[in-house]
Amino acid sequence: MTASFASLAPSAGRRILALRLPLLSIDRVRRKGSPAGQPADAPLVAVARIDNALRIVALDERATAAGLARRMALASARAIHPVLAVVEADPAADAALLERIADWCDRFTPLVALDPPSGLLLDVTGAAHLAGGERPLLDRVRAGLTAQGFHVQAALAGTAAAARALAAFADGTIAAPGREAEAVAGLPVGALGLDAETAGGLSRAGLKTIGAVAERTRHELAARFGAGLLARLDEALGRGERPITPRLPVPDYTAERRFAEPVATEDIIRDTLAGLAATLAGMMERRAEGARRVEASFFRADGAVRRLAVETGRPTRDPALLDRLFRERLEALADPLDPGFGFDLIRLAALRADPLDPAPATFDGREQEEGDVAALADRLAARLGPRRVLRFLPQDSHVPEASERLAPAQRSAAAPGWPTAAEPGEPPRRPLRLFSRPEPVEAIAEVPDGPPVRFVWRRAVHRVMRAEGPERIAMEWWRSTEGLPTRDYFRVEDQDGRRFWLYRDGIYGRETAAPRWYVQGLFG
Known part of the structure; x- marks a missing residue:
């Protein structure tokens, strides 16, 4: 069965499934077996x-x-x-386990929020029909967690507060839409999650249940217990709503396929991804958008979840491109995708989608060339990682070492281009290869402000046969409090035809009595 969602934003008539794992710490220890050195039946x-x-x-x-x-x-x-069998509490391990349980719950809805220390909230608005209804969905979630060795309490209502209260004190309850007040009326005031002082004050006033509190006037409750009680009460009664915060980014588009029997073969997995990519493409086409980041989630039958993501430099809805990128990603995994007993759900989500504006075609083929480079960057990033595929971007600075920076190639596809030569066919005035740091040289010049006639670099003597310059560059005084000297750059060629880019650091007689020379780059 394949399902797709063009939009996953919460809507009116929300339905929240609250899960409570009251013995999370104990279940974590038990799933590993009896504690070492402890009585097994204690x-x-x-x-x-x-x-x-x-x-x-x-x-x-x-x-x-x-x-x-x-x-x-x-x-x-x-x-x-x-x-007694005694173990030391480990809150960090409990939190990590709760995260893994939340991963498993993502198969029912991508809107899963943590409710520490031992609870989860699932926004199942519009998703219950995929499981046959709200009751089958609740039973399926409970059965799945019970099979994994967890004690679980669950309830479903229109607000998180109502669902949480019912899960804790009326396990298995499903409050009909708009009937939350009736469902929680008989619950103790402790279900509101109040602080001890407020709860004690309600008890001394003889208000033992939520229904009894709701019967009192709002003015009376606010005057005695504060506005916080009214907010909690309204949420529990379904009159107010506090949105949940999903632990993972909400995707712009989602398509998934569930399997009646878990699948494990590589061909089926790849064919499924290709089919889901085509489904996503159709959804994005209707809104004239393309994906920039796509994530594939593989849900194993034993509860483990594996996620893989690919990025593109430009918005795309080309299924063939997405399929090729995921193939590259799967082949490059250092830790291969382990299906275990098989995947029972595979989901493809566009985590980021941007408007897809068709670029105008050019007669010189430049657009096609740029598209080919972008596609190559996407494939390399899928195999090596986006942070390992970089490109140089021009910066607004005339200082050579500050005139460019490295950035991920995919995220800089729309960056401004490099300045072009003033005349067609003009050789570059600066070398393409610059040293990370200028290297000092010993140079001799005929006149103090002229080009060098000979220099020694890396213990090798170079005689200058031709020289061009100088190109004078003043340092950016507004970016530094230090008085940096002016540089005079020369393009020189030695006796063997090798070309260097050298500069003299400081103006003779004005800034220094003994200028120093450096080589900063090589031509060719």
Whole structure:
């Protein structure tokens, strides 16, 4: 089955699927097997140092059944249940695992947001029909995570706050659109995620449920508990909305193909990418746009996700070009694409699309030549990486070493060109090859301000047969507080026909009594 989305921006009538993994830390340890040196059948707890004491921050069902609780001191827990399996809490590992779970959830929607420390929010607006409806979608997500060894609670509603509250206190609930207030009315006020002071104040006022709080007047609630409570309440009741922040950039265009049976053969994978590229091209053609960055996502049946991206110097919607770039990218992988037990979903997304304006054709073929160079840069970047394919760009400076800079070739396709020669066929006044740093030479000149007649460079003596110049270049005093000397550049040719670009650093008698000479580039 192939699905495509021309626009993935959230729309009215949003539907949010909230996932809560209450035993994330414990599940992470269990998936690796029993902790080394710990009893296999003992209650498992994770501890961290809090208030100068080891306290429980996560515990499994057996530990809860034994009477243990979060923030309990480990010494007190062992007094209640002497035999415990104890591991040190690792928040960084938990966060990394939550990221991997979010990667797996991307197969259902690209709009996945983290809800730390152990939750996720999925914007499934307009995507539930791909799974057969909201209930099949919720059940499928829950079953997939359970099969991977996670305890999961899930709920679906029109706002993130309502979905989050239902997931925590009414697992499996699907609130009908516009009926969030009814769905959350019976939940405890703790479902609002309030601070301890506000929650305690509501409890002392006899307001135990969200419905009871909603029955009080807004003026009364604001006067006693502040506007923050009203905002949380409105979000939970579906009256207000706080947009979620997807963890990954929202693509401009997306096309995907799901497989009833996971695929692993290279030919099927490449054919699928080619077909998805054609689908993307058709979508972009309708809006006169072309892709600049395209990402392929491969979702493995075991939950792992691999992503590969290619960039183009110019907007394109040529399926053949995208197919060729991904082939180059796949062939150049140092870590080959491992299908494992196979991919059950392959997605192609245009992360960046720009207007595609057809350039006017030129009679001299210059446009075709530039297009060929751009296509070559795209292929090299796909194989070597975009940061390894560079080009020189002119800069607004007459100082040679500051007159150009290196930039990624693909991102500088529309950069201004180099100045052309004043007369056709005129030889270059500056060499194409410049040294990273000018190299000192020992030079002898007939007159102080004239060209050299002989110079020594790299221990070799060069006699000057011809010389042109000088080209006087004053340093850019407005960019430096140092008094940099003026340079006089000469193009010289030695007895063997080799041509050099030398300069004298400083004007004799005005700036220095002993000017120094440097060679900065070579002609030919």
